[in-house]
Amino acid sequence: MNQILFFAGLREQAGEESIELDMNGRSIGELKETLSSRYAIDKVKESMAAVNEEFVQDEEIVKDGDTIAFIPPVSGG
Numbered sequence: 876m877n878q879i880l881f882f883a884g885l886r887e888q889a890g891e892e893s894i895e896l897d898m899n900g901r902s903i904g905e906l907k908e909t910l911s912s913r914y915a916i917d918k919v920k921e922s923m924a925a926v927n928e929e930f931v932q933d934e935e936i937v938k939d940g941d942t943i944a945f946i947p948p949v950s951g952g
Contacts, residue, residue, distance in 0.1 A: 877937055879910070880944040888916045898943070904933035906943065922947045 877898045881889045894914075898906050903924045910916045922945040924931055937943065 876939070878942045879906070880942065881916070882944065882946045883949070884947050885916060885918060885922060885945050888918060889914060897939075898937045899939040901937055902933060903931055903935045903937065903943070906937065907933065907945075910945075918947050919945050 876895050878893055878895055879898075880893045881891065886892055889910075896906075896909070898909070901909075903926070907919050907922075907924075910919045924933070924935070925944045925946070926935060926937065926941050928942075928944075
């Protein structure tokens with residue numbers, strides 16, 4: 876099982892601070908697709924992902940027990 880954490884606007888879209896899903900053996904890209912289609916969290920596709928507090932690319936494979944955090948892009952001005 877994996878804990879999925881949402882930050883900033885993603886938390887608002889999800890309506891939750893975190894959820895648990897079994898994504899063992901799947902990529903971060905596949906997780907993003909799952910979150911977008913199953914939970915209607917659209918902005919997750921452009922978000923940065925971190926696995927166990929280390930930033931990763933969409934090709935990273937999730938292992939059982941990993942904690943995955945999604946941080947949306949931030950702009951300022």
